Amino acid sequence: MQIVLKDFTKTFDGNTVIDRMNLTVEDGEMLALLGPSGCGKSTTLFAVCGIHRVNGGQILFGDRDVSNLPSQQRNVGVVFQNYALYPHMSVFENIAFPLTVRKDSKADVDRAVRDIAELTHISELLERRPGQLSGGQQQRVALARALVRKPDVLLLDEPLANLDAKLRLEMRSEIRRIQLETGITAILVTHDQVEAMSMCERIAIMKGGKIIQIDTPKDMYSNPRTSFVAGFLGNPPISFLKGRAEAGGFVLDDGSLRLPLPVASQIPDGTDLTVGIRPEHFGRAGDVPISGKVIFAETQGRENLYDVALPDGSVLRSVQPAQDDVRAGDSVSWKLESAAALVFAEDGRRL
Amino acid sequence: MTRNYSNWPIILVLLLISAPIIVMYAFLLVDTVTTSPPGSAIPNGFTLSHWRFLIDPTATGDVWGPTLTTILFTASIVLIVLGVSSTAGYALSRLNMPFRRFFLGGILVMHAFPLVTLIIGVFLVLQFVGLYNTLTGVVLVKAGLMLPFGIWIMKGFYDTVPWEIEMAGVQDGASRFTVWRRLILPQVRPGLFALALFAAIDAWGEYMLPRILAPSADFEVLSIYLNTVSDPDSTTYNFNLFKSVGLFYTLPILALYAIFRDRLMNIFGGGTKG
Numbered sequence: 054m055q056i057v058l059k060d061f062t063k064t065f066d067g068n069t070v071i072d073r074m075n076l077t078v079e080d081g082e083m084l085a086l087l088g089p090s091g092c093g094k095s096t097t098l099f100a101v102c103g104i105h106r107v108n109g110g111q112i113l114f115g116d117r118d119v120s121n122l123p124s125q126q127r128n129v130g131v132v133f134q135n136y137a138l139y140p141h142m143s144v145f146e147n148i149a150f151p152l153t154v155r156k157d158s159k160a161d162v163d164r165a166v167r168d169i170a171e172l173t174h175i176s177e178l179l180e181r182r183p184g185q186l187s188g189g190q191q192q193r194v195a196l197a198r199a200l201v202r203k204p205d206v207l208l209l210d211e212p213l214a215n216l217d218a219k220l221r222l223e224m225r226s227e228i229r230r231i232q233l234e235t236g237i238t239a240i241l242v243t244h245d246q247v248e249a250m251s252m253c254e255r256i257a258i259m260k261g262g263k264i265i266q267i268d269t270p271k272d273m274y275s276n277p278r279t280s281f282v283a284g285f286l287g288n289p290p291i292s293f294l295k296g297r298a299e300a301g302g303f304v305l306d307d308g309s310l311r312l313p314l315p316v317a318s319q320i321p322d323g324t325d326l327t328v329g330i331r332p333e334h335f336g337r338a339g340d341v342p343i344s345g346k347v348i349f350a351e352t353q354g355r356e357n358l359y360d361v362a363l364p365d366g367s368v369l370r371s372v373q374p375a376q377d378d379v380r381a382g383d384s385v386s387w388k389l390e391s392a393a394a395l396v397f398a399e400d401g402r403r404l
Numbered sequence: 405m406t407r408n409y410s411n412w413p414i415i416l417v418l419l420l421i422s423a424p425i426i427v428m429y430a431f432l433l434v435d436t437v438t439t440s441p442p443g444s445a446i447p448n449g450f451t452l453s454h455w456r457f458l459i460d461p462t463a464t465g466d467v468w469g470p471t472l473t474t475i476l477f478t479a480s481i482v483l484i485v486l487g488v489s490s491t492a493g494y495a496l497s498r499l500n501m502p503f504r505r506f507f508l509g510g511i512l513v514m515h516a517f518p519l520v521t522l523i524i525g526v527f528l529v530l531q532f533v534g535l536y537n538t539l540t541g542v543v544l545v546k547a548g549l550m551l552p553f554g555i556w557i558m559k560g561f562y563d564t565v566p567w568e569i570e571m572a573g574v575q576d577g578a579s580r581f582t583v584w585r586r587l588i589l590p591q592v593r594p595g596l597f598a599l600a601l602f603a604a605i606d607a608w609g610e611y612m613l614p615r616i617l618a619p620s621a622d623f624e625v626l627s628i629y630l631n632t633v634s635d636p637d638s639t640t641y642n643f644n645l646f647k648s649v650g651l652f653y654t655l656p657i658l659a660l661y662a663i664f665r666d667r668l669m670n671i672f673g674g675g676t677k678g
């Protein structure tokens with residue numbers, strides 16, 4: 054079921070948190086709402102499921118306007134960050150709850166619960182209480198309960214935030230598998246770019262209640278629209294150099310570094326620019342030599358990370374295959390791929 | 405529970421402090437089944453005659469009528485207190501209703517007034533609505549006076565239930581009422597239970613209100629009955645008989661305390677854990 058937000062606006066006590074947001078989630082798609090804490094992701098999600106009433110605009114499921122429908126009539130499955138399982142009920146009763154509310158027959162409830170339990174791999178846990186489950190198992194139960202009614206839409210609010218690192222990896226692929234198997238339209242809210250990139254078809258990146266860019270993870274990574282997007286995606290993160298345009302290129306403020314930039318040819322000399330260099334584009338290969346001092350070196354087993362300070366004090370990050378020849382404190386002369394540099398205007402717009 | 409310290413010193417101190425009470429209760433118990441010579445506290449014979457009031461109405465008058473009345477009185481108060489506290493506490497905890505702050509403040513203020521300062525107003529109201537001298541009137545007033553405490557306690561319990569549970573219930577298609585009854589209420593059960601016990605114990609011991617608000621009514625609760633028995637000018641006055649009736653009156657409360665000690669403590673926890 055396609056979800057469309059049209060000029061969606063939400064205010065709390067006269068304080069506009071979301072201002073005329075437009076968003077379309079295609080049928081069967083899993084879309085990530087990605088952004089820093091407090092940018093309005095949960096607010097958007099809760100408006101879609103009906104917990105928050107919209108203050109302006111429309112929310113459409115397919116061509117049905119649900120803006121003013123109560124939650125009970127929207128047929129939306131929600132997985133909350135803390136799972137919100139009913140502690141006094143067994144896993145079976147938890148999953149069956151949406152069906153018993155609907156007064157389905159006992160046989161139907163039983164079959165539906167067992168089917169969904171099989172899909173989410175919790176068949177052997179049905180008699181337990183939520184308190185007797187691990188975090189990952191609780192997450193599966195919450196998913197099963199959200200899906201048992203065959204909702205039109207599945208909403209997940211930071212579903213992995215409460216799990217430890219190993220379970221997070223496991224549930225990441227599990228949630229995706231279950232979403233693909235059911236073919237349900239889903240919105241995933243997260244502040245973790247890795248989650249968003251690995252689980253979703255498209256990412257909508259938000260900042261201060263606005264969607265900055267909607268794209269596939271790959272396009273968003275290689276083609277960010279603003280410096281905020283470029284800085285939010287990627288781990289280790291992109292590094293930025295501040296300088297100005299000069300003679301069809303970019304120079305650092307102290308003139309120590311010149312980058313030839315194709316886009317810079319139309320920019321008047323002296324314009325302030327910010328250049329973003331991803332760590333994989335700075336290292337032993339490239340076209341522009343850069344000297345600096347390694348101020349930080351870290352190995353992650355397969356790869357090494359380096360922070361290199363340039364003479365003017367700005368820092369470039371580099372990621373390279375693990376090797377043992379450079380330490381913190383060493384002076385290095387490495388190269389930069391100028392073609393891969395991302396150029397931003399002073400206000401953060403990509404040029 | 406396992407402890408890594410010895411707790412007999414604590415028990416000893418507590419025993420010493422409560423010794424007078426324990427001794428009193430022991431004497432009370434012994435006195436009701438023994439005879440002792442005049443002027444002595446040491447019993448010299450066993451007897452059940454002090455308990456004859458249970459079957460013999462001529463001893464002090466019928467005891468079972470007042471007992472039934474007291475049970476009815478207590479049960480009605482418990483039901484009213486539970487019914488109103490469980491719903492009002494929920495409303496104050498969860499619903500974004502008008503005058504919420506006013507209600508909360510009002511409840512606290514009600515706490516601050518001792519009964520005696522309210523009694524004249526209560527008396528006038530009862531007169532006005534025609535419930536003066538009726539059991540209903542006393543039940544309503546007693547329950548009403550307990551409500552601030554009950555509502556406040558229940559609000560505390562509701563506050564500990566995560567609101568996501570409620571939202572999950574609504575998403576699952578349940579009405580707010582179903583959510584309350586099937587998802588929220590079960591989680592405040594310890595609170596309800598403790599409140600019921602408190603209300604029962606309080607109502608069972610109530611003496612002032614029936615005395616003042618229904619002085620000439622045709623019903624009698626046990627506390628009033630006990631007062632009549634204790635009247636030294638009465639023709640049937642007998643101190644040991646009085647003690648037996650007193651014990652009979654106290655036993656249910658002692659039993660409640662003994663059986664449900666742990667659950668009573670819940671009310672101070674204000675949560676579902678424990």
Ligand SMILES: Nc1ncnc2c1ncn2[C@@H]1O[C@H](COP(=O)(O)OP(=O)(O)O)[C@@H](O)[C@H]1O
Binds near residue numbers: 070088092093094
């Ligand atoms: N019920 C509420 N009342 C008032 N302000 C709220 C409420 N819910 C959220 N907000 C505000 O809206 C903004 C966005 O919140 P939220 O959507 O929860 O952010 P996040 O992206 O971290 O999920 C925050 O500034 C928050 O303070």
Ligand SMILES: [Mg+2]
Binds near residue numbers: 094095
């Ligand atoms: Mg949030």
